[in-house]
Amino acid sequence: xxxxxxxxxxxxxxxxxxxxxxxxxxxxxxxxxxxxxxxxxxxxxxxxxxxxxxxxxxxxxxxxxxxxxxxxxxxxxxxxxxxxxxxxxxxxxxxxxxxxxxxxxxxxxxxxxxxxxxxxxxxxxxxxxxxxxxxxxxxxxxxxxxxxxxxxxxxxxxxxxxxxxxxxxxxxxxxxxxxxxxxxxxxxxxxxxxxxxxxxxxxxxxxxxxxxxxxxxxxxxxxxxxxxxxxxxxxxxxxxxxxxxxxxxxxxxxxxxxxxxxxxxxxxxxxxxxxxxxxxxxxxxxxxxxxxxxxxxxxxxxxxxxxxxxxxxxxxxxxxxxxxxxxxxxxxxxxxxxxxxxxxxxxxxxxxxxxxxxxxxxxxxxxxxxxxxxxxxxxxxxxxxxxxxxxxxxxxxxxxxxxxxxxxxxxxxxxxxxxxxxxxxxxxxxxxxxxxxxxxxxxxxx
Amino acid sequence: xxxxxxxxxxxxxxxxxxxxxxxxxxxxxxxxxxxxxxxxxxxxxxxxxxxxxxxxxxxxxxxxxxxxxxxxxxxxxxxxxxxxxxxxxxxxxxxxxxxxxxxxxxxxxxxxxxxxxxxxxxxxxxxxxxxxxxxxxxxxxxxxxxxxxxxxxxxxxxxxxxxxxxxxxxxxxxxxxxxxxxxxxxxxxxxxxxxxxxxxxxxxxxxxxxxxxxxxxxxxxxxxxxxxxxxxxxxxxxxxxxxxxxxxxxxxxxxxxxxxxxxxxxxxxxxxxxxxxxxxxxxxxxxxxxxxxxxxxxxxxxxxxxxxxxxxxxxxxxxxxxxxxxxxxxxxxxxxxxxxxxxxxxxxxxxxxxxxxxxxxxxxxxxxxxxxxxxxxxxxxxxxxxxxxxxxxxxxxxxxxxxxxxxxxxxxxxxxxxxx
Numbered sequence: 001x002x003x004x005x006x007x008x009x010x011x012x013x014x015x016x017x018x019x020x021x022x023x024x025x026x027x028x029x030x031x032x033x034x035x036x037x038x039x040x041x042x043x044x045x046x047x048x049x050x051x052x053x054x055x056x057x058x059x060x061x062x063x064x065x066x067x068x069x070x071x072x073x074x075x076x077x078x079x080x081x082x083x084x085x086x087x088x089x090x091x092x093x094x095x096x097x098x099x100x101x102x103x104x105x106x107x108x109x110x111x112x113x114x115x116x117x118x119x120x121x122x123x124x125x126x127x128x129x130x131x132x133x134x135x136x137x138x139x140x141x142x143x144x145x146x147x148x149x150x151x152x153x154x155x156x157x158x159x160x161x162x163x164x165x166x167x168x169x170x171x172x173x174x175x176x177x178x179x180x181x182x183x184x185x186x187x188x189x190x191x192x193x194x195x196x197x198x199x200x201x202x203x204x205x206x207x208x209x210x211x212x213x214x215x216x217x218x219x220x221x222x223x224x225x226x227x228x229x230x231x232x233x234x235x236x237x238x239x240x241x242x243x244x245x246x247x248x249x250x251x252x253x254x255x256x257x258x259x260x261x262x263x264x265x266x267x268x269x270x271x272x273x274x275x276x277x278x279x280x281x282x283x284x285x286x287x288x289x290x291x292x293x294x295x296x297x298x299x300x301x302x303x304x305x306x307x308x309x310x311x312x313x314x315x316x317x318x319x320x321x322x323x324x325x326x327x328x329x330x331x332x333x334x335x336x337x338x339x340x341x342x343x344x345x346x347x348x349x350x351x352x353x354x355x356x357x358x359x360x361x362x363x364x365x366x367x368x369x370x371x372x373x374x375x376x377x378x379x380x381x382x383x384x385x386x387x388x389x390x391x392x393x394x395x396x397x398x399x400x401x402x403x404x405x406x407x408x409x410x411x412x413x414x415x416x417x418x419x420x421x422x423x424x425x426x427x428x429x430x431x432x433x434x435x436x437x438x439x440x441x442x443x444x445x446x
Numbered sequence: 447x448x449x450x451x452x453x454x455x456x457x458x459x460x461x462x463x464x465x466x467x468x469x470x471x472x473x474x475x476x477x478x479x480x481x482x483x484x485x486x487x488x489x490x491x492x493x494x495x496x497x498x499x500x501x502x503x504x505x506x507x508x509x510x511x512x513x514x515x516x517x518x519x520x521x522x523x524x525x526x527x528x529x530x531x532x533x534x535x536x537x538x539x540x541x542x543x544x545x546x547x548x549x550x551x552x553x554x555x556x557x558x559x560x561x562x563x564x565x566x567x568x569x570x571x572x573x574x575x576x577x578x579x580x581x582x583x584x585x586x587x588x589x590x591x592x593x594x595x596x597x598x599x600x601x602x603x604x605x606x607x608x609x610x611x612x613x614x615x616x617x618x619x620x621x622x623x624x625x626x627x628x629x630x631x632x633x634x635x636x637x638x639x640x641x642x643x644x645x646x647x648x649x650x651x652x653x654x655x656x657x658x659x660x661x662x663x664x665x666x667x668x669x670x671x672x673x674x675x676x677x678x679x680x681x682x683x684x685x686x687x688x689x690x691x692x693x694x695x696x697x698x699x700x701x702x703x704x705x706x707x708x709x710x711x712x713x714x715x716x717x718x719x720x721x722x723x724x725x726x727x728x729x730x731x732x733x734x735x736x737x738x739x740x741x742x743x744x745x746x747x748x749x750x751x752x753x754x755x756x757x758x759x760x761x762x763x764x765x766x767x768x769x770x771x772x773x774x775x776x777x778x779x780x781x782x783x784x785x786x787x788x789x790x791x792x793x794x795x796x797x798x799x800x801x802x803x804x805x806x807x808x809x810x811x812x813x814x815x816x817x818x819x820x821x822x823x824x825x826x827x828x829x830x831x832x833x834x835x836x837x838x839x840x841x842x843x844x845x846x847x848x849x850x851x852x853x854x855x856x857x858x859x860x861x862x863x864x865x866x
Contacts, residue, residue: 011474013857014451015499015585021543022574023567041451043551061474091496092476110476127499127585208598 003052003141005029006038008072010065011110012058012090015127016083017041028134032141051076053140055133056119059085059092059110066116073117078140080121083128086113090126163205165212167219167235167344172203174231179204181223181232187411189313189388192217220309221341221351221418222410236344238354241335245282250348253278254289254330255337257377258414259352261438262339265431266421267359271442272369277359279370283335288442289376291328295404296378298324303395303405304382308342309418310409317388321395326406339417351419382406386413415439450548451500452856456818456849458826458841465830467822469815469849471686471856479805487513487774487800488591494792495586497807498857502586503536503577504785505807508792513592515654516779516796519772525594527756531607532580532587533783534647534749539573539584540786541701541742542566544853545625549739552847553628562624565617572614576607593772604760611753618750625743626727630736631844636824637696637817638662638732640703641675644711646784647704647745647752657782659789660707661691670780672791676808686856689813698814699788700852701741702731708748716751723747735821738851774800785810787855811854818852 007017017039020026029036034053037046054076060066073079081087092110113119123133160173170193177195182204185193192215196205206215224232244250255278264271278286295304303318305311305325314323328336328347336349343349383398384406385391395405410417415435416428423431453472459465478497482490490513495506507529514521521529546566574584580599581587589597644658644665656669666675677694678687691697709724724744731737778795788810795804822845829836829844 009453011476013496013499013502015496015502018451018499018543019585021547021570023571026567040453042547061476064472065474091493092481094481094493095477126496127583 002033002035004037004048004050005034005137006051006054006072006076007036007041008038008054008056008068009040010056010058010069010086010113011061011092012083012085014041014057016057016085019127019130020133022130025130025134028137032138034137034141049075053078053080053137055080055082056086056113057082057128059089059112060116061092061110069113069116078120079113079117080123080133080136081113081119082123082133084124084126085110087122087124088112158201158203161209163209163212164235165217165219167341168212168217168221168224168232169235170204170212170223170232172205172231174229175204176229176231177202177204178228180226180228184222184226184411188218188220188222188309188409189317190216190218190220193223218309218312219342219345219418220410224341225353225416225418225420225422234341234351234354238350238358241348241350242281242358245335250333250335251283252285252287252331252334253283253337254287254328254334254376255372256339256414257288257290257439257442258417258435259337259339259355259420260288261442262415262420262423262435263352263356263359264438265435266423267356267364268424269359269364269367270369271438272371273364273367274359275372276368276370277362277364278337278355280362280367281358285373286370287374287376288372289328289330289336290378291326292382292406293376293378294326294329295382295406298404303391303407306406306408306414307338307340308346309340310407313388313409314407318392339414339420341417341419353419353421356421384408384413386411450850450854450856451498452854454849454854454856456822456845458822458845460826460830465823465826467819467826467845469818469822469854470681473856476857479807482794482802482805485802487516487794487796487802490794490802490805491591492586492588494807497809498855499585500855500857501536501540501786503532503581504783504790505792506581506587507533508781508783508785508790509794510590510592511654511781511783512779512792512794513774513781513796514772514779515781516777516794517592517772517774518777519593519774520654521594524760525590527760528580528595528599529590531753531757532577533785534753535573535577535580535607537647537784537786538746538749538753539570539577540853541746542569542573542621545621545739545742546570548853549847549850552843552850562621565620569614569617569621572610576610579603579607579610592774601760604757608754608757611750611757615750618746622723622743622747626740628739630734630739631825631847633734633736633821633825633828633848635733635735636820639691639695639697640706641691641697641699641789641813642703642707643782643784643789644707646708647749648708648715655780655782657780659782660711661697662706665711666692668780668782670778670793672780672782672793672808676789676791676813678808678812686815687812688816689808690816696816696820698735698817698852699810700738700814701745702738703788704784705741705745705748706731715755716748720744720747720751735817736848736851738853742853776800778804787811787853788813809855811856814852815854818849818854822848 036044037048038044054072060069084090089110089112121136163170182193192206193204196203260271263274275286298304303321303323305314305323311325330336336347337355338349339352341351381402382404385394386408408414412432415432425431455470455472457468478494482493491506491509494509495502497505578584582589589595639662641659641661644660656667659666659668668675675692676689678689680687727740731741776796776798781792783790791808793806794802797803825848
């Protein structure tokens, strides 16, 4: 005996029924042990006493709908709610909350069918997923228990590609779609990276796979710092710079205190050890230098951007204020070792993360201790602000004071900047505390 | 009524010489015009595409067009061509399903072979696949919003669609031969008036209003004055409205109207074979309401050719340019397009917060439902005159196949009815 199947429409757009007119579904019905007995769209109105399976499309919006539904429930052994209208009430259920004059008809509300009758199975979607429905019917015909099958998904294949910018490159074949870069990118306000496509095809990309600069990248490097699998990599190589150091054309290293402190924290080294490591690399002199020093001459109440990242953010978001960029004033034969990726476009610079890998190559066992040749820092009369939200308020409070407002955009400040080394700990708050301690050791006023 | 999208009934009342036919919708109204009120502009297409699952692409495009025009936005030609292609694919798919599943069983006796079923399913599947590539889904598309496409349609996708289309060319011709071999019942159109958008489905793509609407006699330039040309009114017995043309004329729109206007007022750029085919059936198309079936199958061939013509020159450069990013403003806009069953009008008014304050949707089925009744009356009257005592079953059979020839779509047509 073939199973008798009925398709019964209530108030709906008929889209679910219409989707069933596919080759896939009709072939399935023809091949399996199912007989279509009632389907008014196809002109089937066989007068049978009972249905084995009834597919209900649409929600209940009138007494006529309710009558049809109740009759069908009595007649059918298994009742399946098909599509969003039957399962949830559908788009017309939006009316239930709408403050409008209810028209004088039988009923103005849309209810899911489970509000009135017992429903055996649900097939969701707008329109209902035909493949899911076929799977359900197959199981019902064969009598296998309905459960999660052992393997729910087929092998996923994705289109892989590379998105490149001036400094950073993204290789989607390595990406695990964890979304840390997306979060970092939106935290800093650039919103360049986002999820694209749905389901198993989801990738992380710029809009239309444009290059990073075209999409508005500000080269903060946070995505690079946060990526756990190395799908985001730096395009710049340290080799050229190192060759120039060994040749002798680059003699001095200017290392930022924040960079020094974080390196000390992540590699468990003393400050002096790092200085001697720099000398081993080939630098003749090592200065601890912060570009905050350039804030000395600035007038009170102005906003000072710590790096090009902050400069472009402030220009975009607080264009009504005058913003100064603290460009490091260092000699031409010097290398600026910094926590910020964005200086790479303007001065000879090395990020802390690059330095970290260089030091790991050197080996840390035999490092002695050397004092730096000088500390060029300035930390008086400055307020460091970390959040764009509070920046406006703080500027208005300090318009007449001598204090200078420094903006550091990276969450957690420069100690957790985009070019900072990978820490041994996963807990960023703990890392931040330890780095702050290291910084204080170096410079008690900080 | 069976084999019609949605629930409806046709009532024939015969009292001596008086014949009255009523075509009523029984489906419950779903209040879409109220539902979109207060919603933001970008939500509207997603909501109104669910007016009808059969022709959701048409509603989606019309609402997008109306909202863009309310803000004074005109999209570039590649975007418009792709949206138009979605609509044309939908028309093609609708025609095939209508002819194959809904109409053919009426004329089963005149079809010999059983191989057509698999052919129909094949065409349906191919066109549906093509529609999925452009629209994201067969029903309720997701790939574009007011302003432009939100998914990048690659040139390779266009190529895929073209290949899919090329694979069904011979099938479509075979379907046409089969449908055109059917002997249709004889009937003279009681009110031979029709309306359609100028030039459809030519390769020129409508980007925005005002729209030129051709009728059999006059041409109207229509924008927000569409109410002057098409007036709607309510009935107690039906949950759908009825619509009349200017001067209270009963009219029809759809494939038949489009074909007649295309030949007479458009600038046909079609193959001579197809032109000859249309010319052969022109007189029959004009006179017999049943001939909408012929019109549909001829139009399928026409759309097939027009799709190949309009999609082939789409360049890579043009496709990459499709990015949303327009300034939306308050205002009112009208989107008029040719849906599978005829003229579809969407009207929206946006307030400065870009929320909808007024919405109006006039659907094809509303437009021609009065014409169904008029033709039905003529059909019954003819039967009464030819035979003394016509068989009730015969009347029933003929009038049902007449309604089916129009291909009414009830989910679209349902409106709130004011009880008097």
